[in-house]
Amino acid sequence: MNSPKKVSAFSAQVYALCRRIPQGRITTYKELARALGKKGQVYRAIGHVLRENPFAPEVPCHRVINSSGAVGGFRGKTNGKEVQEKIKLLEKEGIRIINGKVNLQKYLFRF
DNA sequence: CTCTTGACCGACG
DNA sequence: CCGTCGGCCAAGA
Numbered sequence: 001m002n003s004p005k006k007v008s009a010f011s012a013q014v015y016a017l018c019r020r021i022p023q024g025r026i027t028t029y030k031e032l033a034r035a036l037g038k039k040g041q042v043y044r045a046i047g048h049v050l051r052e053n054p055f056a057p058e059v060p061c062h063r064v065i066n067s068s069g070a071v072g073g074f075r076g077k078t079n080g081k082e083v084q085e086k087i088k089l090l091e092k093e094g095i096r097i098i099n100g101k102v103n104l105q106k107y108l109f110r111f
Numbered sequence: 112c113t114c115t116t117g118a119c120c121g122a123c124g
Numbered sequence: 125c126c127g128t129c130g131g132c133c134a135a136g137a
Contacts (some may be wrong), residue, residue, distance in 0.1 A: 002131090003128095004114095008133090008134080010133085011134090011135095014126075028119095028120095029118080030116045030119075030120065031118055032128055033118090033119090033120095040131070040133060041119070041120080041131060041133050041134090041135060042119095042134090043118095043120070043132045043133090044117060044118095044119055044131095044133060044134075045117090045120085045135080046119085046134090047117060047118040047132040047134095048116090048117060048133090048134055048135060048136095049118095049134075049135085050118060050119080051117080051118055051132090061118085064118080065118090066118085066119065066120080067119080067120065067121095068119090068120080071117050071118095072119080073118035075118085076116070076117095076118070077118080078117095078118065083118090086118095087119060098114085100128080104137055
């Protein structure tokens with residue numbers, strides 16, 4: 001039995017899309033925002049939502065990175081050990097990370 | 112309801 | 125490549 005958390009409709013969409021991400025693949029905040037059909041700074045809101053992951057590890061928020069190829073942040077840290085752990089997890093899934101950056105043209109998954 | 116901050120992105124110099 | 129500014133959504137205090 002699951003423990004359904006009460007989240008806003010917007011947050012539910014973000015979590016739902018994260019679950020769609022196949023293993024060995026990553027996506028960006030911008031692609032998520034574009035998939036939601038919103039325009040503007042939706043990616044900022046996504047970052048706030050993913051910061052708290054009530055569906056972890058069912059929702060692999062660590063597969064969501066920046067459009068710049070940077071891993072971004074993890075557990076609320078934009079730059080720290082948590083981010084290093086995130087990188088390690090991605091490498092474990094078969095993603096090659098160079099200098100803390102991911103090859104978007106190779107691993108970027110689009111909805 | 113109002114204000115601030117944020118796991119961001121893109122353009123400019 | 126790096127620093128700075130603008131953008132205008134969402135959640136918390």
